[in-house]
Amino acid sequence: MTKIMVVDDAKFMRVRLSKLLTGHGYEVVEAENGEEAIQVYKASHPDAVLMDITMPQKTGLEALIEIRGFDPQAKVIMLTALGQESMVVQAVQSGARDYVVKPFDPDRVMMALKKVLG
């Protein structure tokens, strides 16, 4: 089963995304900040990651860089809100495969996922 890691500090967003993904037949693992994302990534090797940029402890950007550091193949899609353009550019430069704007359109999320999963 394809495994997706959902990283967001807002539980509500995790619940929403998990529902969407499990509804499409994906397995979901969750993390609630960048630090945890790194640990969960190492432990469960997800096929792709949906990760918020703004999070306490470690931001999504920091986690992205670290994850790509030990897994250059990591397929990470950033979740972002408006007004974070420079962070999104940095994320893309640091190897984020795509980004989706919150509030997200479920179709857009699924499209981005299908694309990075190939």
Place this chain on the structure above:
Amino acid sequence: MTPQMIFDIEPDELGIFLDEVNEHLQAMESGILELEEVTDPDTVNRVFRAAHTIKALAGTVGHHKMQELTHTMETIFDAMRQDKLISNPEISDQLLSTLDLLQLFRDEIVNQEMSDIDISEQLAGLRAILDDTGVPIAASSASSAKSNGNRTAQSITVILSEAAQAAAAKQLQAGKKLFAAVATVKKDGFAPAARLAQAAMAMMDAGEIIHQKPTMDDLAEAKHDFKIEFVVATEKEKDAVSALLADVVDLDTHAVEPFVPEGVAATPPVASEPEKASEPKPKAKPKAKPKVKPKSGGVSHPDLAIEKTVRIGVERLDALMNLVGELVTDRNRLLQIESALLNAHGKDGPITDLTEMNGHLGRVVDQLQEEVMHARMLPIGNTFNKMPRLVRDVSRAAGKQVSLVIEGEDTELDRSLIEFIGDPIIHLLRNSVDHGIEPPDVREKLGKNPTGTVMLTATHEEGHIVITVKDDGAGIDPEKVKAAAVRRGLITKDEAAQLDDEEAVDLIFRPNLSTAEKVTDISGRGVGMDVVRANIERLSGSVIVTSKVGVGTTFRITLPLTLAIVQTMLVSMHNIAYAIPLSTIIESLYYADVSVTSVKGSQVIHWRDSVLPLIDLREFFIHPRMNGAHKTDGDKTAIVTVAWGKQRAGLVVDKILGKQDIVVKSLNPIMGELPGISGGTILGDGSIALIIDIPGLIGAAMQARRQGATV
């Protein structure tokens, strides 16, 4: 048919949504108040994140007004982050009133009702804050236009630098193909620079980029003309390169053409040229790329993804507590059976086993009770964190300068208490700010700091929670209180004359007594201190006040840890058992050991340098039908001294039966108010004991005595 939902949220998501929104609203409120005092980067970050998260949540469920407001707030906090804006009371006012609106909108989501509240004025107010900062407010919602099919741009003109030209020539020599590529993004799309950067990443996948405009650094600063151009050297064909760009979503147009650098013969590399064995391709990577570490087979924490907490409904906790209560009763019962068996048969084998088992069961039940009790506990911070806003608003409205100091917010108490303790605390705080703290000019004249201090603290003290509200204001003048009480006919002049200062100040808890010279908008709305005391006593708590004119006033609230199971001393009168909450008991004495004297016709005992009035419970709880039943077992007659707030009394009982944990059961309302009784319980032998209501009892006895004395 399910009704059409206005907001996109499922019932099972509502709890999580609410928890989260409330948490972030609270974070914003406390942060805004802190920022008014001092600009701390951590606080700014915290409020920024809170606004940011609420914006995302609101957007997700489709509350656009909420999204718009939080978006603007976020922009304001961002300006603070960049030191372009410093908070002040006016800004706080604006932000706080926005929070109030957000709370309304939160409730709309919960109730699935959309109001027609107009936020344009509120938005204008928020935007005005940003006016002088030069910080633009981005549109709050992304263009929803989805452009999946990328159109193709027309011609491509690229001008190369000398260095790029040299690189191009070198690549051609190495047998690579050169392509010029251009991509554009819609101007109203979100984060166009990021999309352009994505296009650049796609081109890196194609081969080596020998020219890119704008550069990655430009993009990071959003310097672009919604367009990006490349020259890329690759072994791939044009279609393959084009496909890579087509894969980038949300590009408006893109185009790829063979590129011929100036001064190079216009012979594009032929496709059939034999492909060179791929040399290690030096990939043009953006700078600041982290070092590639070997994939660590390190420690795995698979359980990190699993929630460490579960949500339990209050009802379930209540049910658990009830069951534990039943267990406590059964345990007591077993002890009774054990002692009956011991009496009848002596320490026979099986009875020793029973004793052992009873001991173990007792310990387990105690632990279970403790665990369930703790599961019901919440930190009082949940209530305290509403107070800074209240104090701020009240003090601003009253023209006072007040700093609120909160301590002990981690102190835990039963959630049923938390629910009801908020109102009394609010009332006391309002009172302190409104009537306690003097206006700044007055304080200054008195040589005090113009800013008054109100301390709100919570601590654990021997099985109680103590909450204090302390101010350094004007204090309560006992003479004024006495005068007011006499004027309202609550006490006579003679009675007033006999009161010491502490007793006089305590009169503020009497109904219909207000010493406030002016009724303000905030306090003095008819809900008096009597209601505060009544509410606290309903929680089996007590409140006392100490005050010194010119120095300040302290209210001290004492609460039990829980209401469900109470440690008591069982006593009996006329062979009926009564339970006295242990928390009220000072000590127990044998009647024979003390000297009872009579003062003004009332019995008192001299006890530890003070004189305690005696309340003879044998008389108090006598019933006509018990006539003749009253025989005093002279040896065992005891006095239990109790305290409630500042009041103390000695209770005369027939016999002390012993200590016991009891499960409080309320009495059937059919029985009405029973003076001196607060509830009942079932004892180990199945019989019933009534729980003595100490404050009620003392009050009733004192009143009876006053009437008795005056008649």
